[in-house]
Amino acid sequence: MAGILRACASVAALEQGKQVHADIIKIGFELDVSVSNGLVDMYGKCGRIEDAQEVFSKLLEPDVASWNAMISGLAQHGCGKEAVLLFEQMLQTGVKPNQITFVVVLSGCSHAGLVDEGRNYFDSMTRDHGISPKAEHYSxxxxxxxxxxxxxxALNFINQMPVEPNASVWGSLLGACRVHGNIELAERAVEQLIELTPENPGTYVLLSNIYAAAGRWDDAGKVRKMMKDRSVKKEPGCSWIEVQNKVHPFIVGDSSHPQIEEIYETLETLTLQMKAAGYIPNTNFVLHDVEEEQKEWILGHHSEKLAIAFGIISTPPGTTIRVVKNLRVCGDCHTATKFISRIVSREIVLRDTHRFHHFKDGQCSCGDYW
Structure with a gap:
């Protein structure tokens, strides 16, 4: 049962996970710690953090894995302060943290912008708990x-590391450079990453995107040519939504779905309503050297927008829409989804590679920090 729950968690299969939970109750496994830990992990990774907390609260003697799963779930949902409080509660109960505990609590600090708290917890690993930091902690x-x-x-921290920084560490720096537009530092990180993992397409894509966002199209083109010469293929952006036990995947500008015309019509209507409410498409997130009008068309048909529109037309009013994306959600889609949640009076839960975003009444749980 614990293994099945891990499978459900990995692909955010909430409905199947709920069915497994029902079977667990029938069989009588609900008080088994390993199964309960699996439930906490599954609900957390499927966007139902409240259900994860309910399962956790019923554990009579949670072990370190129980605490780790709950802290991790809170971190993924952007509840950094709650994750920190739970970690402190764990210490008060006498449960000893392990290396994984510090990975999840540091992740919670990262997603919530708790820099001072994260720095203190990192220092306390060795000082208070005798745990030597590993590569994932430095990352x-x-x-x-x-x-x-x-x-x-961040760069000074890397330079002072007692061990050689690995791809994960340099990848974290490159991701930050993408968010803050630091080209010089990005190029330095890419040099290290290409040396460590030359076959990883994400390195080239991030650098190309950084150049494109800065309008350096020639440099972006050189990076794409480098990928072609080295036979490195980019993973296409994809979003998917489950409706009536069927998974519906979408890519940007998709035309394959049988209801695509209705989906596009819904998006056009939503776009007009969003613009009337103050939405302005941010074409800076279109990383192609094309005309402005075409940029706006591409932006309006990103995969997560298509999945959300399909969710709107395929589920009853008021139903929560749950979408999963294999890449980081772009800034414009994030803004647009806030508008959509208010217009259609729906909660929209979007899971990307970094975290969960809960959109409701025009706001996002991440507070625009992700």
Whole structure:
């Protein structure tokens, strides 16, 4: 049962996970710690953090894995302060944290911008708990500094590491450079990443996107040519939504779905309503050297927008729409989804590679920090 729950969690299969939960109750496994931990993890990764908390609260003697799963779920949902409070509660109960505990609590600090708290917890690993930091802890710290815009501090941290920084560490720095538009530092990170993992397409794509966002189209083109010469293929952006036990995937500008015309019509109507409410398409997120009108068309048909529109026309009014994306949600789609949630009076839960976003009444749970 724990293994099945892990499978459901990995692909955000909420409905199947709920069915497994029902079977667990029938069989009588609900008080088994490993199964309960699996439920906490599954609900957290499927966007139902309240259900994860309910399962966790019923554990009579949660072990360190239980605490880790709950803290991780809170971190993924942007509840950094709650994750920190839960970690402190864990310490008070006498449960000893392990290396994974510090990965998830540092991740929670990173997603919530809690730089000082993250720095203190990192220092306490060795000082108070006798745990030597591993590569993933250093990566979390670089991510923490980078997301907060402290790129110089992130670089200084890397330079002072007692071990050789790996691809994860440099990847965290590169991601921060993409968010804050630091081309010089991005190029340095890419040099290291290409040397460590030359086959990873994400490195080339991020650098190309950074150049494109800065209008350096020639440089962006050189990076894409480098990818072609080295036979490195980019993973296409894809979003999917489950409706009536069927998964519906979408890519940008999709034309394959049987209801695509209705989906496009719904998006056109939504776009007019959003613009009337103050929405302005941010074409800076279209990383192609094309005319402005074409940029707006591409932007309006990003995969997550298509999935959301399909969810609107395929589910009853008031139903929560749950979408999963294999890449980081772009800034314009994030803004647009806030408008859509208010217009259609729906909660929209979007899981990307970094975290969960809960859109409701024109606001997002991340507070525009992700």
């Amino acid at each position: 979390c710290m670089v991510d923490l500094f980078g997301r907060a815009g402290c790129l110089d501090e």
